[in-house]
């Protein structure tokens with residue numbers, strides 16, 4: 374499985390990239406809008422930092438404009454994966470891009486049916502929104518990830534299953550256990566995942582014991 378950072382902030386991306394824990398980046402229009410810098414400037418910075426896939430979303434809903442925007446985005450770098458919403462026009466765009474070997478990430482997937490249709494249209498990735506699904510009572514994001522995993526495996530579907538909208542450690546771990554190929558998590562979550570109270574306590578005890586020993590570190 375792979376871990377992607379769900380962020381458009383070049384500083385966050387650079388920090389997480391340097392930790393060595395992420396293999397790609399996903400963005401969405403809300404994340405790009407929150408950076409406060411010109412779009413192309415941000416995208417060029419991301420391309421410089423990341424040696425992996427970068428999902429950038431179209432910002433239109435009609436077929437013609439989405440296709441045009443998708444081509445513009447794909448031409449920026451071979452790293453770009455074009456994010457397309459799961460709509461009928463969107464899937465039509467995915468079919469065309471897929472035939473042209475342009476990678477796509479079908480986003481805003483909230484049901485098994487949507488995940489299957491995205492795959493049938495030729496999506497490289499399908500992004501299941503775990504957290505947003507769970508915002509609705511009586512819906513389980515983990516269960517959906519598990520169902521999509523089973524269906525993709527049973528039909529030998531090569532589309533990669535992305536667990537997105539990750540809000541906490543439990544979403545992260547359950548998405549892995551239920552079969553996501555990729556989990557894309559925001560920076561504060563990734564930062565939190567590194568830590569454990571017993572790691573902090575253990576480290577402090579090692580340092581205290583060393584300080585009391587009077588030993589000197591060689592060199």
Ligand code: G3P
Pocket residue numbers: 379399400401502504505537538539540557
């Ligand atoms: O990038 C898509 C997704 O991860 C958004 O997450 O937290 O806004 O539901 P969230």
